Amino acid sequence: MRNLCLPQMGVTSPLKAQTHSRSFTAKFFPYVLYALFPIALFRFYFHPFPFPLSTTDQLPHSNRIILTSSSSSPSSLSFSTEEETANEAPCNYTDGRWVHDKMGPLYNGTICGTIKDGQNCISHGRPDLGYLYWRWQPSQCDLPRFDPNTFFHLLSNKHIAFVGDSMARNQLESLLCMLATVSNPNLVYTNGEDNKFRRWHFASHNVTVSVYWSPFLVRGVEKSKTGPDHNELYVDVVDERWGSDLDHLDMVVLSMGHWFLHPAVYYEGGSVLGCHYCPGLNQTEIGFYDVMRKAIKTALRTIIGRKAASGDGIDVFLTSFSPSHFQGEWDKAGACPKTEPYREGEKMVEGMDADMRSIAVEEIEAAKASSKQFGGLRLETLDVTKLSLMRPDGHPGPYMYQFPFANGLQEHVQNDCVHWCLPGPIDTWNQIMLQVIKRWRS
Known part of the structure; x- marks a missing residue:
């Protein structure tokens, strides 16, 4: 079976027949991605995209992702758990x-x-x-x-x-x-x-x-x-x-x-x-x-x-x-x-x-x-x-x-x-x- 991922020893790679321009793009494209990734991460961290309300409402209460904000700190993500909301809904020990x-x-x-x-x-x-x-x-x-x-x-x-x-x-x-x-x-x-x-x-x-x-x-x-x-x-x-x-x-x-x-x-x-x-x-x-x-x-x-x-x-x-x-x-x-x-x-x-x-x-x-x-x-x-x-x-x-x-x-x-x-x-x-x-x- 032919290996589609790596050229085998003694076999001419099909990439050799491609133009120099395409070879240059393939060579440097991964480096472009590496450069863009931290920029995107930085943008998302300080300006996160809002989650649609309908999506959040469909999640179980204990696993919902809630956006919180503070005047002294940037917005952050936190998970609401049953333990954290115990004061709002006391545990039913009867059942x-x-x-x-x-x-x-x-x-x-x-x-x-x-x-x-x-x-x-x-x-x-x-x-x-x-x-x-x-x-x-x-x-x-x-x-x-x-x-x-x-x-x-x-x-x-x-x-x-x-x-x-x-x-x-x-x-x-x-x-x-x-x-x-x-x-x-x-x-x-x-x-x-x-x-x-x-x-x-x-x-x-x-x-x-x-x-x-x-x-x-x-x-x-x-x-x-x-x-x-x-x-x-x-x-x-x-x-x-x-x-x-x-x-x-x-x-x-x-x-x-x-x-x-x-x-x-x-x-x-x-x-x-x-x-x-x-x-x-x-x-x-x-x-x-x-x-x-x-x-x-x-x-x-x-x-x-x-x-x-x-x-x-x-x-x-x-x-x-x-x-x-x-x-x-x-x-x-x-x-x-x-x-x-x-x-x-x-x-x-x-x-x-x-x-x-x-x-x-x-x-x-x-x-x-x-x-x-x-x-x-x-x-x-x-x-x-x-x-x-x-x-x-x-x-x-x-x-x-x-x-x-x-x-x-x-x-x-x-x-x-x-x-x-x-x-x-x-x-x-x-x-x-x-x-x-x-x-x-x-």
Whole structure:
């Protein structure tokens, strides 16, 4: 085959037959190009041709090329990224999936001294540790790992309170364990059965973290072995066990839901409003959804009203409902044996889980609207319902007890399929909370 690019050895080149003029042009034409190229580049750099608007509009937002100009510098090209526009469109952490993560958790459950025994799955002998190696990946952005130093920097000299039921305590202990990786928490106050009221102080940054037991947020009388077998709630009166301390709080994380499933009688304005699951009490059955909504309204209205009156600001999170994963009835040998997360589409937020989540989201949005005239009040739903629903593997299960199968398989072992192992999926709640705080501060 004839070589069309280079003359071969011993063969006369066809260029030899061409005129001298053409040979001269071919010889010097490349040098002309070399001379013109830097001139063209110089012209384009200082006087770039505008891109047609229609072309730019057709590009995906994250890849658009935007022309920027400044009075002190020539026009330049920059790429707009999702990260740069985060303040304009906050990341939606609600939608996403769980993906494998080789790095694992920030802390070791065997050495974190603040974890309630029932959630210390590692020290209780849980043999499968795969549940530790997953991370939540939002659909349209990234969720950075929790950075304790950033948290301390943003909340130095602040008092953060977790108010609610045992899920509030579960989230609090997750935060304490992650913060303890860089600074020692000092327990400075404890009170109540099962230490339901506790306070820690991080001297390194003067950060105080408290937990207040208040499963209804409003005033309530919990059922007991010696009293009625139902709870009593006063839906229009806040629980002053935490409400009276609002003057000293800079951030409040509210969490509730599961206790509203229990039998209860409800009061409003000094009269009986109705009841939930109260056969034999001769009261009107009204369910618990509207009552839960009233309780959230009362809590948020109290926070906004008292902080607005004092002129102080406050940050408020309301953690959405965290679904349980019992296979079977929780009090009839129900268990949560899965060892991996659900895949996307395998489990949907529906029924009671969806209804309770919606109440939280709606009430926070309503509170935002009503508090616009007050400065320094920031409210947000910590929407963890979907990401929690997808993690049936993250509960203590039988390992709420220490080495439950040490003496062989038992006929009946109680399982905890409500709370979360520490470390575990609940650490992600605090990851998201930190990102929202960062956005607020910026």
